[in-house]
Amino acid sequence: MNGTEKIINQVNPYKPEPARIVRAYDLTDDVRFFQVRFADMDLALSFKYEAGQFAMISVLGAGEAPFSISSTPSRPGLLEFCIRKTGVVTDAIFRLKENDFIGVRGPYGTGFPIEMMKGRDILFVMGGLGAAPLRSVLLYCLDDRDHFGRISVLHGAKRPAEMIFRDEFLHLKKRSDLDCYLSVDKDDTGEWTENTGVVTTLFPKVKTIVPENTAAVVCGPPIMYKFVINELIKLNIPKDQILMTLERRMKCGVGKCGHCAIDYIYTCIDGPVFTYWDVLHMRELI
Ligand SMILES: Cc1cc2nc3c(=O)[nH]c(=O)nc-3n(C[C@H](O)[C@H](O)[C@H](O)COP(=O)(O)OP(=O)(O)OC[C@H]3O[C@@H](n4cnc5c(N)ncnc54)[C@H](O)[C@@H]3O)c2cc1C
Numbered sequence: 001m002n003g004t005e006k007i008i009n010q011v012n013p014y015k016p017e018p019a020r021i022v023r024a025y026d027l028t029d030d031v032r033f034f035q036v037r038f039a040d041m042d043l044a045l046s047f048k049y050e051a052g053q054f055a056m057i058s059v060l061g062a063g064e065a066p067f068s069i070s071s072t073p074s075r076p077g078l079l080e081f082c083i084r085k086t087g088v089v090t091d092a093i094f095r096l097k098e099n100d101f102i103g104v105r106g107p108y109g110t111g112f113p114i115e116m117m118k119g120r121d122i123l124f125v126m127g128g129l130g131a132a133p134l135r136s137v138l139l140y141c142l143d144d145r146d147h148f149g150r151i152s153v154l155h156g157a158k159r160p161a162e163m164i165f166r167d168e169f170l171h172l173k174k175r176s177d178l179d180c181y182l183s184v185d186k187d188d189t190g191e192w193t194e195n196t197g198v199v200t201t202l203f204p205k206v207k208t209i210v211p212e213n214t215a216a217v218v219c220g221p222p223i224m225y226k227f228v229i230n231e232l233i234k235l236n237i238p239k240d241q242i243l244m245t246l247e248r249r250m251k252c253g254v255g256k257c258g259h260c261a262i263d264y265i266y267t268c269i270d271g272p273v274f275t276y277w278d279v280l281h282m283r284e285l286i
């Protein structure tokens, strides 16, 4: 870890660093993509994070909120976020334009256990905004392709217009080194050529699964977990190889305020990435 990282991560973990919005565009009606770069170029190039971690983004006068980092650590220099407009902070972020500045502090929380995942087949299951954190780990695996086995992606959305990164995933379908399956609950366009049905209807399409050699990576709305986990258990994937990233209300992001605590677990530092085994012992996590 270099000096600058120590300053933002350890000496004053509350201090946001200014970052310029390099690109911003709509992914859906209420979700916007932001690509940002720290104003301090040394920091931009040396900033280290793990796929699955999050950052606190702030706008002066509005406050701050946690957001998953959607870019991959294998491509340093720029950070990407995928943000849904839901309230005070996100409204303020949506009013910003390219070249405006936001504050970024982090990275926080746990990342996906990449070393455990290496050498295994990886099955991604994502729904809605769950694509935001999982895109980071998917791009990471694709950038380091030789270290992973078969990669399968199941991505679901309510309607075609609500599929986050739809064009990017349609493009991934053309690659021969992964199997990417897309589904919408309902096609209201008449032009959708992929699967229709909830994301679990994609499971029969997945090619051979060797459970003990598979890591499943899951993120989506709370209702999705129950059904997806049932499928993964039916496939005999070991509970400690079912990995999920979970959101709780957070304020400080660094284990100080107690906002995210469930018993002795602080989801901002013990999570947001958990195994199904963790969740079995603490059902309030979902
Ligand atoms: C680790 C983590 C990663 C996240 N990653 C992303 C991301 O990549 N993209 C993204 O758009 N959002 C993400 N979120 C959620 C985001 O932080 C909240 O939506 C944020 O608080 C919105 O701030 P606001 O001031 O705009 O909304 P507020 O004014 O605080 O709230 C608006 C509405 O959203 C509800 N709400 C706020 N926070 C949450 C929450 N955590 N869960 C459920 N409902 C909530 C409130 O009850 C209210 O109804 C993440 C949250 C966590 C904890």
Ligand code: FES
Pocket (backbone or CB within 6 Å): 249, 250, 251, 252, 253, 254, 255, 256, 257, 258, 259, 260, 261, 266, 267, 268, 269
């Ligand atoms: S958000 Fe403050 S302790 Fe976790």
